[in-house]
Amino acid sequence: MNSSDTGAGSGSKPPLRLLHTSDVHLGAYDHGRGDHLDGMRAGLEDAFRRTVDKAVNEQVDAMLIAGDFIDNARVRDETLHNAAAEIARTGVPVVVLPGNHDHVGPSSLYNRIDWAAEAPNLHLMREPGGETVAPDGLDVEIWGRSHTEQDPRFTPFADAPPRGEAAWQIGIGHGHFIHPGAALQHSFHIYEEELQAMDRDYVALGHWERLVRVAAGGTTAAYSGAPESLSGSVGGRVLLVDLQADGSVRIEASSLDGEAPVWHDDIPFLEGAEADPRR
Secondary structure (H helix, E strand, C coil): CCHHHCCCCCCCCCCEEEEEECCCCECCCCCCCCHHHHHHHHHHHHHHHHHHHHHHHCCCCEEEEECCCECCCCCCHHHHHHHHHHHHHHCCCEEEECCCCCCCCCCCHHHCCCHHHHCCCEEECCCCCCEEECCCCCCEEEEECCCCCCCCCCCCCCCCCCCCCCCEEEEEEECEECCCCCCCCCCCEECHHHHHHHCCCEEEEECCCCCEEECECECEEEECCCCCCCCCCCCCEEEEEEECCCCCEEEEEEECCCCCCEEHHHCCEECCCCCCCCC
């Protein structure tokens, strides 16, 4: 649903459709040997290719990748060039938030090729203090904070700025949502109260391979899950995020394998836990 194809009435918001994915982990098996690892490497590449096919076929207005797009800084150059070519193929703005595997900084893999030349539609978030991306032609602003892998106490959404001026306000982050059963030894905590305080219309989350919505006050927030799971037990879907003219947000977990979609209310949901007052 391209925004240019659908007009919004007086007093309404411009409808937009986004594709949200994360934890693609391209290049995870680049340095292994053997037919089995070759097959797993090809599986990751094919899953991202099908993700881009989905973006094209669904005529999304933009694509969000919420961390760990690339698995590590030692992947082959070919992996990076292929990733850039696939991003360019979407033909729409693609926002990549680096996660803990593909962090920013002096040794970042994003310094190895000229991404701007190979994928001019790529918006790469490089600021560890947080930054806002406002793609041309879309009445949307996306705020996120990139990983540096230098601070285990990194929190994706602590002290996020208030809403901007665009009609649609999106958050994007990579970390662990803290719910009643969460293991607190994990790093990169995300709390319900932080998501609620940001007052965004949608928050795109990454770091988990499974698909799940999470509590965020009145905001819709979700983990897309991985297009292809490294564990082999979950994944295979992306989220289509419909920002509707009446201001509501609805998401659909769309299969890359031809399975039936999982609609908004049927996506598993996690309640949040209170933030630790000692942190």
